[in-house]
Amino acid sequence: MLRTVVLDIGETLVRDDRYWASWADWLDIPRHTVSALVGAVVARGQDNAAALHLARPGIDIAAEYRAREAAGRGEHLNESDLYDDVRPALTELRALGARVIVAGNQTARAGELLRALDLPADLVATSGEWGVAKPQPEFFRKVIEAAQSTPAETLYVGDHPANDIFPAAAAGLRTAHLRRGPWGYLWADAPDVTATADWRIDRLTDLPRLLRA
Structure with missing residues (x-):
């Protein structure tokens, strides 16, 4: 589960x-x-x-x-930067009882901006805040610690095989490769990705069915 x-x-x-x-x-x-x-x-x-x-x-x-x-031209994020399936997917995941965590390779400032968007997530953390970045194993040890569940009960979702899927799987996490962005599209059907990822999805709104299953 x-x-x-x-x-x-x-x-x-x-x-x-x-x-x-x-x-x-x-x-x-x-x-x-x-x-x-x-x-x-x-x-x-x-x-x-x-x-x-x-x-x-x-x-x-x-x-x-x-x-x-x-110069006042630093990082900026607002609602328009989110993909349109983000809020519906995260909201449904929480309604199903899942703990939802956002964790990726971003600056500490990006973490502040993401939290200001008030996403339906239990935790938002970035590599800049944790002091370690993907694909380092220590990043995924922090993910497991934050998850408050076993690796086999934790799903990591990402678009980048080398930063997301392969190291998350090596840490014992379940993985879902997202066909989105240049990395997601380019490597979606690569043999090592299809062999490693537990699931391959096209939208985040595909995630709730994985929990139901």
Whole structure:
């Protein structure tokens, strides 16, 4: 029985459109160019931050984050950044008695912004707040601790095989691969993904039936 559902953030709950557009504007590079670079690094299997290094060789991303915040052009999230199935799915999961956790590779500031949206979740946590990021095993140990259920009773949902599905499965969690965003679409039918993920879903509103089953 599944008792806890843990969801990734970027391209699982939140669209990355604004995130990459804001970086393009900050670096004074056409938005299409940055989007294409993101696609290129995804296809190579690289971390998405590699797109910024291609756009601006030698970039100090942490320093640029600080400069953006100082200029009033830092991170921003509002209701329009959420996928339309987020609130219905999370609300139904809680109605079924599941503990719902949001945990992904985001900054501490992103955690604050997500909590301000008052999502139907029991806990919202980010790698910036935990001090450890996916795919590190310690991140998933923190997930299990927060879940308040056994790994076999905990489902981790995400779009990125290397950051979400493979390390979560290695930690003993059940997994659902979401066909969403560039990583989700590109690797949805990859043999290692289909062999590892317990379920593959197209929308978050597919999750409640997993609990019912």
